[in-house]
Amino acid sequence: MSGLDLLGSDKRNLFIGGTWREADSGARIEVIDPADGSVLTDVADASPDEAVEALDAAVAAQADWARTPPRERSEILRRAFDLLTERAGDVAHLMSLEMGKPVAEAKGEVTYGAEFFRWYAEEAVRIHGRWMQAPAGGSRLLTIKKPVGPCLFITPWNFPLAMGTRKIGPAIAAGCTMVVKPASQTPLTMLALASFLEEVGLPPGVLNVVTTSSTGELSSTLQADDRLRKVSFTGSTGVGRKLVAQSADRLQRLSMELGGNAPFVVFEDADVDAAVDGAMIAKMRNMGEACTSANRFLVHSSVATEFAEKLGARMGALTLGRGQDEGVDVGPLIDEKALETVSQLVTDAVHDGARVVTGGSAQDGPGFFYRPTVLVDVPVDSAINVEEIFGPVAPITTFETEDEAIGRANDTEYGLASYVYTRDLARTIRLAEALEFGMIGVNTGLVSNPAAPFGGMKSSGFGREGGFEGIEEYLETTYVALPAG
Template identity: 50%
Template sequence: MTTEAPVIDRQNASQNPPLRTELYIAGEWRAGSAGRSFAVVDPAENAEIAQFAIAEESDCLAAVDAAEAALPAWSATPPRVRSEILRRAYDILTAERELFAEIIVRENGKAFADALGEADYAKDFFRWFAEEAVRVGGDFRLSPSGDKTIIVTHEPIGVSLLVTPWNFPAAMATRKLAPALAAGCTTVLKPARETPLTAAYVVDALMRAGVPSGVVNLVTPAPTGPAVAAMLKHPAVRKLSFTGSTEVGRVLLAEAAENVVSSSMELGGNAPFVVLPGADVDKAVAGAMIAKMRNGGSACTAANRFYVHRSVHDQFVTRMSDAMSQLRMGPGIDRSNELGALVSTGERDKVAELVETALAEGARLEVGGGASDAGAFYDATVLTGVEHGSTINQTEIFGPVSAIVVYDDVDEAVRMANDTIYGLIAYVYGQTGEALAVAKRIDAGMVAVNRAVLSDPAAPFGGMKQSGLGREGSSEGILEFLEEKYIGVEL
């Protein structure tokens, strides 16, 4: 039996936010078939906040079956109807944006301001793709030989498996759900085990907006790998959209290849932040604080490798260290805190180990460098004397640590920026003309010139090299969930 959606008490949300803790399959919230569950932990307090249902492999395959059964009707639903449902979901999340942010904070640990920013970014994908749903184009033309009419249409690719990470549990879900639903695809969402409550809340909002049964399904398998592999082997699954590490992406691409499943991949990054000679140091530091510390550094778009020209290096380090040392760290639920917890003590320990290794390899600690025993907190940290090619320079830090490399020649900076298997995003600060020239030389799918944030539902998000395949957002995002069909008509 389908359970009723919870009543949302916005006034008392901070004391008792409504949390869905079940799977959502074929329009029903339900426990897993074996009745198992896992703990969802508040990383700031290192305390359990919920038990979430575990999906068995049979539950995952039932979700795919439900999506397959719902596909014909949903793909035939007029684009305007799909558009209006997505717009209603946007309106719901707009009305509940503070509750939305609070749920993110409780299970992810990030600062409330970051969570509120994510909530706004996440819901905007529903608004953007509500508009894109009614704008899918095609082609109609006479063939060059004059023997036929060429008609090109776009059709929903089919059942789509969406796998999302813990660092942006809302935005990564909506960035996939919105274009898939706009295109007429049905979906199975598999969120990260660390952050299932946010995903369930988004699914609940879609349910309340009027998404039909079976169009959106939510599963949280444990262990994850075998269940995802089983779903990819299901003949109904025709699309995989994954955001996560490059290592896991490689495995999923190999599994998707068995049934030639179309795959979109938003994978790891190792973003360079290049400060050119003549750059406005104050502006560069202000940008660095956002590019590095947004989401506490736990972002694939986070500035990871700082290459600072010797002529401005000392000024940059002094001002960056001062800004980092002034950040107020503590539980994200306290809105005065600017740096929240990492998602788990395990992630905290990984960051601490990277810093310890960097120091052992010759880096100098300018500020920070401490881990908390009370929760998954790590100090805002600045390292100097970092060598290009060192361990921390080659690793996606995913934490509040800035590793600064000094350079003397711009060509050298470009070479070092490109010396990586990754190519998601880069940042360049300097005089506009020179910065733009350097941006064109950097191998990345996105380059921010004299600004710190590029993500926008209206812009194509994606990387080069081993940072991924395909694009999310913009008009390109919906095309990832559509297939072209060519029809030739005899004259």
Template identity: 50%
Template sequence: MEIDKARLYIGGEWTEAAAGTYFDVVNPATEQVIARVPDAGPQDMRRAIDAALAVQASWADAPAAERAQILLRAAQSMRAQLEDLARLMTEEEGKPLSESRGEIAYAASFFEWFAEEAKRVYGEIIPANSANKRILVIKRPVGLSLAITPWNFPAAMITRKVGPALAAGCPVIVKPSELTPLSAFAIAKILEDAGLPLGVLSVLTGTQPGPLVQVAMDEFSVRKISFTGSTAVGKRLMVQAAETMKRVSLELGGQAPFIVFADADLDAAVENAVIAKMRSVGESCVAANRMYVQRPVLEAFSRKLTDALATMRMGDGLQNDVTVGPLIDGRAVAKVERHVADAQKQGARLLLGGTRPQGPGYFYPPTVLAGVTDSMLIAQEETFGPVAAILAFDTEDEVIARANNTRAGLAAYYFTRDVGRVMRLAEHLEYGILGANDGLPSTAQAPFGGMKESGLGREGSHYGIDEYLDIKYVSLGGINC
């Protein structure tokens, strides 16, 4: 789609905001405005809800195969338009083109996966206590759903929510981040062209998310909310959802440990540490935030990781040889700078980076800190930036306790050749996603989600569609009459 013609998508119509207001979308690599987008308000959300409710029953009753075909066509279209979609993503979010291409392929895989799952929403017959009865279990769409998505994966976080909602038979309203709205509009156009009935999908962008979302939270007919973002906002949404007992899926903040044992394949551990730390320049809720390295290999791992990160080239993601793009905005840079300064003040040693370059763009270089301790901010908060914080440990029991000493529980990584240890950590690390000798575990067929304050529910896998289905049972009597 042409980014200078971006409009709200409400009830199958490309339209302006009711208030006639706009906001700017900025390229974080250049700090230049690349688009002006309608700034939706409460009246626009009301229109989207009314449009969805008008088609809710017909979409719920549409054959699963029909819903599946629409999603499959959308997946195919995303792959066909991969280069254009990747460039659009890099312009609004900043990540290098190679990563944007990977994300578009990843995003398309959720449409494909849930197209297949749409045809596998099975019921059940349960043996009754009476010969005159039968008990039938059926699954039905939960109803109108609201998806609130973040800026760091502006395509994949939409398809991971919209895919299962549409597959289950739910109309859905998407409220993407105001920082990256263009990818959301592009996906809406793809679904429209794939034959999605008008009204089933709406996309609203706005700089005042509180009043915009509040309309949906107050509306009883909105039966489901799925949110990816900060833990603080997730908690507020959960409280609001309780007023009308909405179904809730929350994918919230992380504090991922990356654990390297002395028996690990050190080269593989370093290669995967670069992926787990630097994917999307560290702006990922599953990014490795605390790198615990067993003392016998501490020096070797630190040296190898520093050497690997030193080869990465920072710059505008539209340049083909760039591997490190900008952070999303000035606030993100300020948080990274605060964490690095605090660590150095408390005695951490800077092995690489640590200084923001001059010039336009929200850049911060790959940075390595050694001698980090658990008391430092960088070990207590989610940094969301390209800083590898290395902490030493001695024993397995010690590192499990330290890794678990957080309210977050989204992802954890560990590297070891000991099969018994692989299983022990799988059982005792308090995280929903575990990468055992794997720094990139995310995939459409696996259940993505966290424990503790990292959220509720699962996205992806066959569990993902269950988040959009209600279970009903029918007790059928009079069989032998």
């Protein structure tokens, strides 16, 4: 079994209340192969009414699921982890087909995504409140943790498995039910995940998956419903702002993981070879289509030429191609619009005075391929240093002092991830305190870890996913005052 074979025709539909069903209208969404623009398959296109039916199912299942013993919830997550691990190759192939990343990298995402199920299988049995004597005496204080209730999850196309498991895992562990709306470009991986959770015994109605081409209508309809208690969204800051506004009337709990503009700062004392290794990870993970992707390279003038030459050589040696083919390092971007955006940012940067070290253009032929690109002499105010690139392009600018590097790194509305290369421990501490980002990688190009809190500040959103903090997003605290005797 591999790729599309994971999903029979019945499971390319809506999953509501434990039942796979077509949309009432019979409407379908085509899933496009970004490597050549062809149609892979199609999935059901739900109406807002069917989204409400999915919420109905989540609401109906909520009370029983909240009462389910933590150990049972834990064992379901553990079985799901085992099943994902067992079928990692098949899931990776499916993911590569619908969103383009090389199969080897997709396997890495399966490993990463499955870990959220294992981590929250362990956390499910460690939800606890506290008992204490009031400081003044005369009474006791009891706190109880309770599930938030029915949730809406809207997941992106760039990590179609992991962005789902890091929401679904803690929700299951906490005792919450949910409606999941995957990205219309990459619905297949989420549908496969739903089938796995069904297979390992997740009760009907706990997880409901609704694919739709009308995300705005779906979210506004469900957020207008008093029964929805939480929204978790990963995606653009613009859409996130709309969801936050829609939550106001009903004061829904929110977790927002939004846009990024990560600086990658290389100081004069850095190990340049290690910095290049880290840059390849921070920039080229998922073809640069990641919110944590290094977006701006700030390199001290004394090492900038060496860094640019070495990074250019590494980037220029990468092989583009269909993600399922052997020897491919870089797959296509997700769609034509993404390709046009990246192309325009590079064109504008060159017009502004940047120089191309390697790449600098789209690849001829079918599919949405852009050559890995390194730019130098990029003006600080060029659009490519301001906007999220979401592609395999590394724009390099130089700096002279630590204060200048900090000021320019923080000079963005975003505050998700950042990266720093230095061998100076005191500087590391200063930077950790001064940089306005939710995550800082020191001498590493990879910050994501299921055991760590993932999230940002400023226009990159709020709330945390992963780590001990992640499950708190799905719990309410009740305080009970008790007399002493």
